[in-house]
Amino acid sequence: MSEAHDFDQYDFLSADSSNELEIDPLAGSGTYTVVSSLPSQVQHAAEAVAGPPIPPASGPFATVSIRCTVNGEPVEVPEVWVADSLLFVLRDRLGRTAAKDGCGEGECGACLVLLDGEPVLGCLTPALVAEGSSVTTPEAYGDGDEVSGALAAHCGAGCGYCLPGIGLTTRALLARQPEPSEAAIRESLSGHLCRCLPPGHFIDAVNEAAQAVKRRG
Amino acid sequence: MPVSTPVAALRPTELEPAVEALAAQPDLCVLAGGTELMVLANAGRLRPGGFLLIDRIPELRGVWFTEQEVIIGAATTCADLTHPDLRAVLPALAQAARAIGSAALRTRATLGGNLASGKRLGGGPAPLPGRDMLTTLIALGAVAVCRTRHDWRQVPVAGLYARDGGVQLQPGELITAFRLPLGTGQQGFMKIGTRGGPGRPVLTLALVVDPSTRQVACAIGGHGPVPARVDHAGQWLQAHVDWEAGAIPDPGTYQTFARLVAEGLLAPLTAGPAGASTSRIPDEYRRQAAEVCARRALVRALPPSGWLEQVKQYQIKAELMRARSAVERAERGLPQAPPVPGPITGPINVPGLGALGARTDITIPAQGNGGRAQ
Ligand SMILES: Cc1cc2nc3c(=O)[nH]c(=O)nc-3n(C[C@H](O)[C@H](O)[C@H](O)COP(=O)(O)OP(=O)(O)OC[C@H]3O[C@@H](n4cnc5c(N)ncnc54)[C@H](O)[C@@H]3O)c2cc1C
C-alpha cells in the first residue's frame, strides 16, 4: 500500500467523520439535514459555494460612511468597506461583541441581529444596508430578561456561543406568538446550530420564557 | 440623472435611476439580499467596484395579481413568498421559498437573486448554485422580465441560462420581475438535499396542475445545469385523469406517471456537467428519488378522488387576490404598475418549451418611464 494511498484513506476517513450528516438538532420538520460546522467543513463548503478565487477589482477598496442606531444609540462609522458585513462592523468597529461570528456563511445563526425589528444574519448582511436603520444586538438585553433567564436555567451547561442568537430569535418568536407550539419553536430555532446541547433544552427554555412573559403580563 | 463619478454604493428607491446607474458604471455589482454575494465577500473572493442595492425599490418588491397573470417583483424576498395569501394561490412557490436556508436568511434572500446566483463574477467556471426557485418557475411556465437602460427583454426563465448553466444577462441588465400564468390549481414542490445550504440539491421537483386547461406540468432539477420540464409525463397523465369527477380512477396511474418523470432524467436535454456537491450522487439514486417525489407530489395534488372542491377553493382564492390586489396596493401606497413593459402579445407561451429549448426573446424599447402610466 503506497503512502499516497494511506494518505487518501486518512483523508477520506477524517473528511468522512467530520462530514457526518446529522439532523439539525433544532429542525423539527426534518425538511433537510445540516452539516455541523467544523473548520474543515467550512472551508470545504466555502470552496463548493464559491469556486475559484475571483480576481479583485483594481483600485482601492470602495468605502462608505454609515449612520444608524445600535440599540437605540446613534452611531456613525466612517470608512466601511462596501462588502463589510454588519457583524464585522458591530463587533470589530463598534465593540458590540454579543452577536457571535460562527461560520460566516449563513449556516449557524450565531450572528443573528434584528434590523428594524426583523431577524437577519449579521454575517450575510452588508453593513451598508443598515444605513438609516435601527439595529438591535443581544446587548440590548444585557441586563437580562425572561428569555435570558430561561436560557441560563436550561442551557447553562453549554458553551453559550449560540445563545445570543437564539435569545433574539426567541424574543422575536414570543413577540409574534406569545404561546408558541412545539412545532413553532422548532421551526423558528431551526436556523441555529448548537454543538453542545440537544434540542429539548431549548424547547424547555422557550416554553418557560413564554410562561414567565405571560405571568409578567 | 446620469451618474458621472464612480460610486461605492447606491441605494435607489426607483427603477429608472437603478438602470441608469448600471449603464453609467458597469462595474457596479447588483446586490439584492446579499446572501450569495456576502458569502463570497466573507471568503475574500469578491471585491466589488461598488454595490447597487436594489432592496429599497418598491417597484421590484411585491406581487401583482392581474386579470391574466401574477407578476412577482425580482427583489421579493423568500420570506415574502411564504406569506399565507401567496401560499394559498401559488403553493409550490411558497414551498420552494420555505425550503431555502433559515428564516433569518429568507428575510433577505430574494427570488431574483436566487435565479441570478452563480454569475461568473470574475469570468471562468464556477460551481453551479442550487437555484431551487427555478424548478418551480419552470414548472409554472414563468417568463423573466429584464431591463437595461433602453430596453425591456422578456424570456422564458430557462432562457436566462447558457447551456452550461451560466447566467446570461446583458451588461447593465436587471431582472425586474417574473410573470406567471394565474395559478388556479393544486401545486407541490419537493426537494432532496444533503444540506440546507447553498450547495446543489440532489433533486428538486415541482408539480403544477392547471384544471382549466387540464394540464399537469412537472419540472425536475438538481441533475443538470438547468431544471427541465418533463412534458411527456404531463401529457400522458392528461388522459388518465377524470377531470369532470375530480378523480384518478386507476391506482396504477401514480406509478406510471412517476416512472415517466424519472425517465425525464435520462433525456438528452438534461446532459451537461453536474453541479459540484451532487456529482457523487449515483444516477440510480437520483432516478429513484425522482420517482418517489413525483409519485408523492401527484398523490398530494390529485388524490384518487374528491379534489373538485379543492380546485374551486383555489379558484376562489385566486379571484379574491385579484380583487384585493389593486385596492390594497392603493391603500398602502404601493406602486400600482408592475415593473413590466405591458401584456405579453408575442409568441412567448412557454408550455412545451424544454429547459434548453429555443429562446424566444422579445426586446421592447423602453420609452421614458418604460411605457407605464406614472
Ligand atoms: C445558508 C444558506 C443556505 C442557502 N440555501 C439555499 C437553498 O436551499 N436553495 C437555494 O436555491 N439557494 C440557497 N442558498 C442560496 C440563496 O438562496 C440565494 O443565495 C438567494 O436566493 C440569493 O438571493 P439574494 O437576493 O441574497 O442574492 P444576492 O447575493 O444579492 O445576489 C446574487 C446574484 O444575483 C445577482 N442579482 C440579484 N438580484 C438581481 C436582479 N434583480 N437582476 C440581476 N441580477 C441580480 C447579483 O448581482 C449576484 O450576482 C443559500 C444560501 C445560504 C447562505
Ligand code: FES
Ligand atoms: S456566522 Fe454563522 S450564520 Fe452568520
Ligand code: FES
Ligand atoms: S453552541 Fe455551545 S451552547 Fe450552543
